[in-house]
Each structure stands twice: as structure tokens, then as C-alpha cells.
Amino acid sequence: xxxxxGLIAQxxxxxxxxxxxxxxxxxxxxxxxxxxxxxxxxxxxxxxxEAMARQPEAAGMxxxxxxxxxxxxxxxxxxxxxxxxxxxx
Amino acid sequence: MLGLEFPEIxxxxxxxxxxxTFNKIALIACAAAIIGTVVFLLAGNADSTVAPxxxxxxxxxxxxxxxxxxxxxxxxxxxxxxxxxLSFFVFIYLCNLPGIIPIVYMxxxxxxxxxxxxxxxxxxxxxxxxxxxxxAGYITHMLWxxxxxxxxxxxxxxxxxxxxxxxxxxxxxxxxxxxxxxxxMLLVTFAILTExxxxxxxxILKPLAVLxxxxxxxxxxxxxxxxxxxxYIFTILACVFIGSSMENHxxxxxxx
Numbered sequence: 011x012x013x014x015x016g017l018i019a020q021x022x023x024x025x026x027x028x029x030x031x032x033x034x035x036x037x038x039x040x041x042x043x044x045x046x047x048x049x050x051x052x053x054x055x056x057x058x059x060e061a062m063a064r065q066p067e068a069a070g071m072x073x074x075x076x077x078x079x080x081x082x083x084x085x086x087x088x089x090x091x092x093x094x095x096x097x098x099x
Numbered sequence: 100m101l102g103l104e105f106p107e108i109x110x111x112x113x114x115x116x117x118x119x120t121f122n123k124i125a126l127i128a129c130a131a132a133i134i135g136t137v138v139f140l141l142a143g144n145a146d147s148t149v150a151p152x153x154x155x156x157x158x159x160x161x162x163x164x165x166x167x168x169x170x171x172x173x174x175x176x177x178x179x180x181x182x183x184x185l186s187f188f189v190f191i192y193l194c195n196l197p198g199i200i201p202i203v204y205m206x207x208x209x210x211x212x213x214x215x216x217x218x219x220x221x222x223x224x225x226x227x228x229x230x231x232x233x234x235a236g237y238i239t240h241m242l243w244x245x246x247x248x249x250x251x252x253x254x255x256x257x258x259x260x261x262x263x264x265x266x267x268x269x270x271x272x273x274x275x276x277x278x279x280x281x282x283x284m285l286l287v288t289f290a291i292l293t294e295x296x297x298x299x300x301x302x303i304l305k306p307l308a309v310l311x312x313x314x315x316x317x318x319x320x321x322x323x324x325x326x327x328x329x330x331y332i333f334t335i336l337a338c339v340f341i342g343s344s345m346e347n348h349x350x351x352x353x354x355x
Contacts, residue, residue: 071171074168074171074172074335077328077331077332077335078332078335078336078339081274081332081336082270084274084278085270085273085274088273088274088277088278088281089273089277091277091280091281092273092276092277095108095280098108
């Protein structure tokens with residue numbers, strides 16, 4: 011009987027450890043996935059502002075292209091977010 | 100200490116089924132479709148000889164906005180896609196909007212099913228358009244952009260195939276879904292923080308509830324922007340994909 015309780019406690023501990031690792035992994039997944047896109051979006055937006063300031067008449071075109079660039083860059087961060095949700099469940 | 104307990108994600112995004120196989124997400128989606136249709140029907144039936152007002156004004160602005168978008172990305176040959184893109188935009192926007200409407204508070208696009216289906220529709224359309232406009236050449240153009248050295252062809256072909264066939268629709272769906280879900284989770288987080296700080300036992304912490312409440316207001320305002328922006332980005336990407344499969348790939352624009 012005591013051996014059984016010990017086994018169950020062990021299994022519980024293992025499950026807890028697994029959940030804890032998943033939570034840590036989830037945090038890291040999102041944090042790391044946000045670094046690259048953060049730099050990238052900053053770069054895209056900064057360059058777009060530069061272009062708009064130089065040539066205000068092209069602002070509409072630049073803005074459209076900027077949103078496209080941001081959308082593609084952002085997708086990586088969002089995949090990190092999805093991994094975060096999946097691991098955090 | 101505070102008894103802060105974040106609800107399970109299933110609790111946050113899952114609502115009670117109204118009756119089997121029809122939950123409130125489906126209700127929001129149906130409402131979005133009906134509202135969009137009714138608004139544009141009303142606008143269409145308005146007298147076109149007098150100056151537009153009310154609902155017709157709104158409809159005209161939206162149509163012009165989409166038309167400009169299509170002109171910019173596909174060009175004049177793509178103008179026949181305007182109604183299609185318009186319905187995309189209006190539907191997605193009206194599905195995003197309930198995320199910030201009190202009582203409802205759930206964007207229908209924060210569940211994977213709706214964005215995935217929309218992305219699959221776009222996938223089918225841009226492939227069909229490519230096959231129709233370029234014939235079998237579409238496949239070879241898709242796999243090997245002009246100017247690829249012969250010894251790189253297997254590698255480039257594989258990468259382009261995966262990126263065009265799998266990554267494009269997947270990224271399109273994930274972009275919409277994850278943005279709306281992230282916004283929804285932010286709202287939930289700050290709402291729970293505010294509530295727990297106000298309900299909590301400690302008197303000292305009660306005034307602190309102002310901080311998450313301000314964040315809640317700010318995030319709500321931000322969600323107004325995000326809901327519009329995501330509808331815009333989904334539509335413009337659909338335009339770009341269709342445009343890129345219509346043109347001959349002499350000047351190949353790299354799009355993932």
C-alpha cells in the first residue's frame with residue numbers, strides 16, 4: 011500500500027515537473043520569438059518614416075508597403091505566440 | 100495575498116453552445132454576414148441621383164477604399180476582384196469588432212476555424228487564377244523564379260514549393276487568428292487584474308486597481324485599431340497573392 015502511494019506521489023511529481031517545464035518553455039518560446047520581429051518591425055517602420063519624410067507625396071504607397079512588411083515580419087512573433095498558447099495549455 | 104487565478108484558455112475562448120454544433124462564435128459570424136449584407140443592400144437601394152448620405156456614404160467610402168487597394172496591388176486588370184475583396188474586408192472587420200463591444204466581448208476570428216477557412220478560400224482562388232492565366236507555366240514559375248542557376252534548382256524548387264503552397268495560407272490564417280486572440284487575452288488579463296485588486300482583502304492595494312484599468316481602456320482603444328488593421332492586412336495580402344499569380348513573373352516579387 012505504501013509502495014503504491016509512493017508510486018502515485020512519484021507520478022504526480024513527474025507530471026508537475028513536466029507542467030513546470032512546459033510553462034518555462036512557453037515563456038521562453040514567446041520571449042525569444044519576439045526579439046527578431048521586434049527589431050525587424052522597428053527597422054521597417056523607421057525606414058518607412060524616413061522615406062515618408064523625404065518624399066511626402068509617396069506617403070500612401072510607402073504606408074501600404076510598410077504594412078505589408080510589418081505583416082510578414084510579425085508572422086514570426088505570432089507563431090511564437092501560438093506555440094506559447096499550445097505549450098501553456 | 101491576492102487570490103489571482105487566471106482562467107483556463109478553454110474558458111476564455113469557449114462559449115456555451117446555444118444548441119449543438121452552433122455556439123456564439125457561429126452566431127457572431129452569422130450576424131456579421133447579415134449586417135454586412137443588409138448595410139450594402141440598403142446602400143445599393145438608396146437613390147443614386149441625390150447626394151449620398153447616411154448608410155450610402157459609409158458604403159461608398161468603403162468601396163472606394165477597397166478599390167484603391169486593389170488598384171495599388173493588382174492594377175487595372177484586378178478591378179473585377181473589388182466586390183470579392185470588399186466582402187472579405189467587411190466580413191472580417193465585422194467579425195473582429197465584437198472583441199471590443201461590451202457584453203459580447205469575443206472576436207469571432209479568435210478561433211482558428213474562421214481564419215483558416217478564409218485563408219483556404221484565398222489559397223484555392225490564387226492557385227486557380229494562376230493556372231487560368233499562365234497555364235502550366237504557373238507551376239514552373241512558382242517553383243523556379245527566372246534566373247536560378249541549374250544546380251540550385253532542386254533546392255530552390257523545394258523552398259518555393261513549401262513557401263507558396265503551405266506557408267502562405269498558414270501564415271495568412273495564423274496572422275489574423277493570433278492577433279485577435281492576443282488582443283482578447285490582453286483584455287482578459289487586465290480585466291482580471293482590475294477585478295482582483297478591487298475585490299481583494301488588502302485595502303492598500305485597492306487604489307492600485309486604477310493602473311490595470313487604464314491599461315484596459317488603452318488596450319480597448321488599441322483593439323479598435325488592430326481589428327481594422329488585421330482586416331486590411333488580410334484583404335491586401337489576398338490582393339497581393341492574386342496579383343502575383345496573375346502577372347508573368349518577369350519581375351518576380353518575393354512574397355511569403
